Amino acid sequence: MRSLTLTGGKMSAPFGRSTRCLSARSPVGLLSQLRRNHPVRCPLGERRLSQARPGGQRGPLEGLTVLDLTRVLAGPFATMILGDLGAQVIKVERPGAGDDTRTWGPPFVGAESAYFLSVNRNKKSISVDLKHPRGVGVIQELAAVCDVLVENFLPGKLPRLGLGYEQLCAVNPGLVYCSISGYGQTGPRAQSPGYDSIASAVSGMMHITGSEDGEPVRPGVAMTDLATGLYAHGAVMAALLQRHKTGRGVHIDCNLLSSQVSCLTHIAANYLNGGQEARRWGTAHESIVPYQGFSTKDGHLVVAAATDQQFVRVLKLNELTNKPEYKSNKLRVQNRRELLHTLSQRFLQEKTADWLREFEGSGVPVGPINNIQEVFSDPQVKHNGLIQEMEHPTAGQITVPGPAVRFSSFAHDKATPPPLIGQHTVQVLRHTLSYSDDVINALLESKAVTQNEVS
Amino acid sequence: MRSLTLTGGKMSAPFGRSTRCLSARSPVGLLSQLRRNHPVRCPLGERRLSQARPALYCACVSTGGQRGPLEGLTVLDLTRVLAGPFATMILGDLGAQVIKVERPGAGDDTRTWGPPFVGAESAYFLSVNRNKKSISVDLKHPRGVGVIQELAAVCDVLVENFLPGKLPRLGLGYEQLCAVNPGLVYCSISGYGQTGPRAQSPGYDSIASAVSGMMHITGSEDGEPVRPGVAMTDLATGLYAHGAVMAALLQRHKTGRGVHIDCNLLSSQVSCLTHIAANYLNGGQEARRWGTAHESIVPYQVLKLNELTNKPEYKSNKLRVQNRRELLHTLSQRFLQEKTADWLREFEGSGVPVGPINNIQEVFSDPQVKHNGLIQEMEHPTAGQITVPGPAVRFSSFAHDKATPPPLIGQHTVQVLRHTLSYSDDVINALLESKAVTQNEVS
Numbered sequence: 001m002r003s004l005t006l007t008g009g010k011m012s013a014p015f016g017r018s019t020r021c022l023s024a025r026s027p028v029g030l031l032s033q034l035r036r037n038h039p040v041r042c043p044l045g046e047r048r049l050s051q052a053r054p055g056g057q058r059g060p061l062e063g064l065t066v067l068d069l070t071r072v073l074a075g076p077f078a079t080m081i082l083g084d085l086g087a088q089v090i091k092v093e094r095p096g097a098g099d100d101t102r103t104w105g106p107p108f109v110g111a112e113s114a115y116f117l118s119v120n121r122n123k124k125s126i127s128v129d130l131k132h133p134r135g136v137g138v139i140q141e142l143a144a145v146c147d148v149l150v151e152n153f154l155p156g157k158l159p160r161l162g163l164g165y166e167q168l169c170a171v172n173p174g175l176v177y178c179s180i181s182g183y184g185q186t187g188p189r190a191q192s193p194g195y196d197s198i199a200s201a202v203s204g205m206m207h208i209t210g211s212e213d214g215e216p217v218r219p220g221v222a223m224t225d226l227a228t229g230l231y232a233h234g235a236v237m238a239a240l241l242q243r244h245k246t247g248r249g250v251h252i253d254c255n256l257l258s259s260q261v262s263c264l265t266h267i268a269a270n271y272l273n274g275g276q277e278a279r280r281w282g283t284a285h286e287s288i289v290p291y292q293g294f295s296t297k298d299g300h301l302v303v304a305a306a307t308d309q310q311f312v313r314v315l316k317l318n319e320l321t322n323k324p325e326y327k328s329n330k331l332r333v334q335n336r337r338e339l340l341h342t343l344s345q346r347f348l349q350e351k352t353a354d355w356l357r358e359f360e361g362s363g364v365p366v367g368p369i370n371n372i373q374e375v376f377s378d379p380q381v382k383h384n385g386l387i388q389e390m391e392h393p394t395a396g397q398i399t400v401p402g403p404a405v406r407f408s409s410f411a412h413d414k415a416t417p418p419p420l421i422g423q424h425t426v427q428v429l430r431h432t433l434s435y436s437d438d439v440i441n442a443l444l445e446s447k448a449v450t451q452n453e454v455s
Numbered sequence: 456m457r458s459l460t461l462t463g464g465k466m467s468a469p470f471g472r473s474t475r476c477l478s479a480r481s482p483v484g485l486l487s488q489l490r491r492n493h494p495v496r497c498p499l500g501e502r503r504l505s506q507a508r509p510a511l512y513c514a515c516v517s518t519g520g521q522r523g524p525l526e527g528l529t530v531l532d533l534t535r536v537l538a539g540p541f542a543t544m545i546l547g548d549l550g551a552q553v554i555k556v557e558r559p560g561a562g563d564d565t566r567t568w569g570p571p572f573v574g575a576e577s578a579y580f581l582s583v584n585r586n587k588k589s590i591s592v593d594l595k596h597p598r599g600v601g602v603i604q605e606l607a608a609v610c611d612v613l614v615e616n617f618l619p620g621k622l623p624r625l626g627l628g629y630e631q632l633c634a635v636n637p638g639l640v641y642c643s644i645s646g647y648g649q650t651g652p653r654a655q656s657p658g659y660d661s662i663a664s665a666v667s668g669m670m671h672i673t674g675s676e677d678g679e680p681v682r683p684g685v686a687m688t689d690l691a692t693g694l695y696a697h698g699a700v701m702a703a704l705l706q707r708h709k710t711g712r713g714v715h716i717d718c719n720l721l722s723s724q725v726s727c728l729t730h731i732a733a734n735y736l737n738g739g740q741e742a743r744r745w746g747t748a749h750e751s752i753v754p755y756q757v758l759k760l761n762e763l764t765n766k767p768e769y770k771s772n773k774l775r776v777q778n779r780r781e782l783l784h785t786l787s788q789r790f791l792q793e794k795t796a797d798w799l800r801e802f803e804g805s806g807v808p809v810g811p812i813n814n815i816q817e818v819f820s821d822p823q824v825k826h827n828g829l830i831q832e833m834e835h836p837t838a839g840q841i842t843v844p845g846p847a848v849r850f851s852s853f854a855h856d857k858a859t860p861p862p863l864i865g866q867h868t869v870q871v872l873r874h875t876l877s878y879s880d881d882v883i884n885a886l887l888e889s890k891a892v893t894q895n896e897v898s
Contacts, residue, residue, distance in 0.1 A: 060705050073729070106740075107738030109738070114736075115729075115733065115734075117737065118730045187822070187823045187826035187827065195808045198808050198810035202811065203813070204817075205684065206747065207814045208683075208815075209673065210681055210684075215746070217746045218746070218747050219669070219672075220669065220674075220731065220745070221669070223683060223687045227847075228847075231847050232848070234697045235848045235850070238523075238524040238701055239850065240705055241524050241525065241701060244708055246852075251850070252851075253848065253849040255847075257829075258829055261818060261824055261844055263685060263687065263690045265579075266565075266579040266582045269842070270579075271819065272830065272844070273571060273581065274570065274573070276570075277814055280681075281684070282679070282682070287568070292661070300665075302661050302664075302665040304662055365656070367663070368665060368666065370667070370668050371671045372672075372728070372732065373735060373741055375666070375725060375728070376736060379653075380648065380651045380652050380654075383648065384647075384648050384651065384719070387736065399733070399737055400736065401733065403726065404695050404723045405695050405696070406722075407717075409710075
């Protein structure tokens with residue numbers, strides 16, 4: 001990425017009269033006002049709030065700006081959802097490598113890692129060196145005009161740079177500042193870096209996942225990270241709702257440990273109230289039989305028992321219907337080993353697709369254990385818009401898993417591709433901070449910020 | 456639960472002048488207005504707005520009171536089991552008033568899921584139902600449906616997890632309710648979506664986990680697929696839903712209108728596949744199970760096995776990935792030789808991320824877990840002291856110190872009819888006698 005010099009176009013001087021967009025936010029300090037020469041709350045690009053866009057169905061977070069200092073998974077996942085909902089997300093990346101996941105692969109699509117692509121749509125990237133005081137200055141200025149800041153540094157790191165909550169909310173009292181960490185902002189483990197696999201282990205998730213007689217395993221995707229991102233995206237919006245009432249922002253503490261422990265729900269309550277330790281059950285359920293996966297001739301399926309008669313009839317194992325030891329769920333739980341052995345043998349005799357056909361209309365909940373190809377061949381998955389294609393400026397066509405939630409009030413049809421590193425540095429400095437060309441050039445030359453060749 | 460007859464106290468007639476709380480919501484239909492005789496947007500109980508003020512809920516200035524972000528909002532909760540109740544519990548943690556609608560008799564299915572029980576309360580139910588009021592209403596009874604319609608007219612949010620089509624057939628669908636309350640945020644949670652080929656399949660976490668690919672990628676390297684040990688698909692859906700509801704409330708500030716939200720287990724889990732999905736969608740790379748390992752990172756810190764540090768085949772991560780079997784065998788043998796606590800001590804300060812695979816007792820003995828407020832104790836009216844996992848997120852602007860215990864079934868039926876719908880005693884008695892609604896002995 002080479003430094004760019006801006007050419008052409010006359011820009012307003014950086015120090016001019018402020019004409020702020022009115023909003024629910026509290027007034028911003030004088031310094032920031034001096035630098036403003038046109039309204040800065042208007043989002044960029046195709047999401048610009050328009051005058052008179054007839055029938056335009058805009059997302060719930062249109063008009064809001066998120067300053068995204070996160071990297072890897074939990075944070076980017078959260079900010080991606082905010083972007084899906086219409087917020088402008090400005091992703092801050094360090095010069096050079098940027099977000100770690102840009103190098104996580106194969107597979108790559110062109111030069112873009114599939115990992116990075118999967119959780120970074122609908123964001124702009126600016127490349128800023130936080131070790132450079134002018135770089136820090138840019139972030140401080142951005143925090144003064146953004147609605148939300150999300151970060152996942154080790155607690156204490158950003159305050160040392162002058163970018164902590166206390167410091168930034170002094171200039172922007174309406175700032176919603178969401179911190180994501182491994183274990184929390186305070187406490188004995190606060191300085192432990194947050195890794196999904198470690199948090200998954202420490203929080204009990206691994207202990208309860210795995211086959212009955214086997215070792216603990218991790219969920220196949222980083223659910224602890226993802227749950228944290230989901231908690232965070234909700235917390236940010238809760239804080240924005242509160243700001244409507246109070247005009248003030250808040251500091252939010254999200255962390256992997258708390259997210260996963262909260263998600264233990266009944267597993268936790270069993271222990272906290274009954275002293276009952278948890279164990280691994282494979283695909284099975286502790287107190288419902290049969291309710292688990294079975295191997296078939298060519299794969300696996302999962303069955304969640306409905307009524308006794310339906311289930312056994314389909315299996316053509318009539319001799320089981322009258323066995324007293326399998327008559328009720330309670331009895332089946334008691335006699336599970338023998339019953340499950342019989343059922344396992346039976347399921348092995350047919351293919352998955354044949355079993356699914358047999359069970360259709362029986363009222364017995366059943367489904368195949370799909371591999372990823374089968375998932376994305378599923379007509380319901382397609383119907384739900386979970387295969388999201390878009391054009392990337394260098395990688396060409398890319399495909400990512402689409403947003404999970406649909407709203408009747410707007411469509412997810414304005415997605416922008418995950419950005420190249422520093423793709424929007426100049427754009428953001430110019431439009432969000434109203435910097436003049438001179439100021440921008442000076443910053444580029446100092447290497448406090450960098451701009452991608454592609455913009 | 457026996458029917459209760461109300462005694463004492465003179466109540467206003469049900470048909471009186473409406474003095475609605477002003478809000479960002481659009482005006483409510485005439486029928487609902489006729490039944491109102493005092494502001495109905497005020498939350499109940501200890502969260503009551505300081506009196507007699509048909510004011511903007513946002514003007515509630517409780518001096519220094521640190522109220523949650525959703526104070527003043529009411530959620531009508533028609534969900535049961537896990538995904539929905541988990542979502543509404545978080546909304547309750549954030550200060551919303553949550554009115555949980557349960558069918559008479561059994562109520563929410565999870566009330567019977569156990570052991571273990573605390574007194575007569577199932578630990579399962581207790582774990583995801585704090586900060587809610589329970590009203591017991593028979594949706595098969597037309598007057599029961601009428602109560603829900605009236606509540607939907609004055610609530611901000613409705614959350615439901617019926618099979619798509621079921622509630623519209625009862626007159627409780629989005630189109631029907633938003634005609635009366637255009638500001639209503641209506642969040643539907645289902646197994647596969649409101650429309651599409653699988654829309655009529657009931658939503659079970661284990662099935663959705665299988666269909667969505669989650670089970671395929673979870674399990675030991677050479678072993679069978681397994682489920683995550685807790686229903687993460689349900690929980691992820693609940694988390695998506697709680698966020699979506701708040702997004703819709705934010706939008707309502709701008710537009711005055713509500714929305715219909717479609718959350719479902721399939722979409723939630725498939726979206727959470729993130730890079731696993733992208734690997735396939737872009738690179739055609741099928742996923743597999745890795746146990747506790749990571750596909751492309753192999754632990755590099757060698758523990759007093761100096762002979763390994765100079766082996767060229769372990770020099771870089773890429774090489775260690777290629778030679779993983781042999782390296783991991785060596786490491787496994789070495790780890791077996793010491794206890795977990797000793798290893799953790801050894802690794803302290805080394806910069807290597809490491810942690811124990813804690814069982815549940817160990818989780819709740821962890822000082823950080825305690826510090827984060829994840830052990831939440833409260834008094835339950837019949838079960839006595841109960842303990843549940845606490846809220847995951849902390850805010851600098853309020854404390855989670857006003858939690859109310861999970862309710863008994865129908866514990867608040869009369870309270871809600873009286874305060875939220877302003878029904879008179881006569882109307883309430885008639886409803887109780889018709890069995891359209893029921894009230895618990897305990898209130």
